[in-house]
Amino acid sequence: MSKSLLVISRQAPWSGPSAREALDIVLAGGAFDLPIGLLFMDDGVFQLAPQQNAKAVQQKDLSANLQALGLFGIDDVFACGHSLAERGLTAPASAQALGNDAIGKLIDRYDQVITL
Amino acid sequence: MSTLHVVSHSPFTDSRLASCLRVCGNADAILLCGDGAYGLHNAALQTRGVKVFVLAEDMLARNLPLPDWADSVDYPGFVQLSIDYDKVNSWL
Numbered sequence: 001m002s003k004s005l006l007v008i009s010r011q012a013p014w015s016g017p018s019a020r021e022a023l024d025i026v027l028a029g030g031a032f033d034l035p036i037g038l039l040f041m042d043d044g045v046f047q048l049a050p051q052q053n054a055k056a057v058q059q060k061d062l063s064a065n066l067q068a069l070g071l072f073g074i075d076d077v078f079a080c081g082h083s084l085a086e087r088g089l090t091a092p093a094s095a096q097a098l099g100n101d102a103i104g105k106l107i108d109r110y111d112q113v114i115t116l
Numbered sequence: 117m118s119t120l121h122v123v124s125h126s127p128f129t130d131s132r133l134a135s136c137l138r139v140c141g142n143a144d145a146i147l148l149c150g151d152g153a154y155g156l157h158n159a160a161l162q163t164r165g166v167k168v169f170v171l172a173e174d175m176l177a178r179n180l181p182l183p184d185w186a187d188s189v190d191y192p193g194f195v196q197l198s199i200d201y202d203k204v205n206s207w208l
């Protein structure tokens with residue numbers, strides 16, 4: 001049985017490579033059928049904001065990667081409710097919003113954690 | 117399962133420590149290293165009631181006093197902690 005992995009993505013989408021790299025780790029894990037979860041936290045929840053325009057800053061759109069999560073069998077996608085509320089965002093249908101205690105339990109449940 | 121949270125950024129310029137404190141469990145511990153050692157000046161760390169370690173050389177380099185609610189470790193101690201806890205979460 002493979003070890004389960006939780007990836008915590010906490011960087012805004014256009015601030016550097018971290019957001020894309022976190023997604024790449026998750027998708028790669030999904031391609032190998034690893035038990036993997038993804039949690040958006042802090043500025044990472046900005047990745048979930050609708051109708052962003054990556055072309056305006058000459059970057060590639062992350063939303064295609066986000067939509068691919070389901071195709072790669074990654075259903076455990078979560079967002080920090082506190083971080084969403086702080087930024088006036090709501091969780092999209094593809095991500096489940098969690099409170100602080102629930103996030104603590106989530107981290108507990110996985111064998112390994114990568115925070116980017 | 118217990119987690120060792122490694123924080124290497126100052127809590128005064130960065131939200132990592134605050135976020136870590138929001139979600140860390142009672143069986144978890146926080147290891148401060150690099151500018152994360154300035155977290156010893158952060159009252160929230162003391163009141164949260166979670167175990168706190170600081171990397172000794174980063175504390176000494178910054179001339180930070182070791183409060184009674186924290187313990188200092190050297191690099192072998194760091195390695196031992198990473199073994200003692202079920203997993204390590206580095207807040208990169």
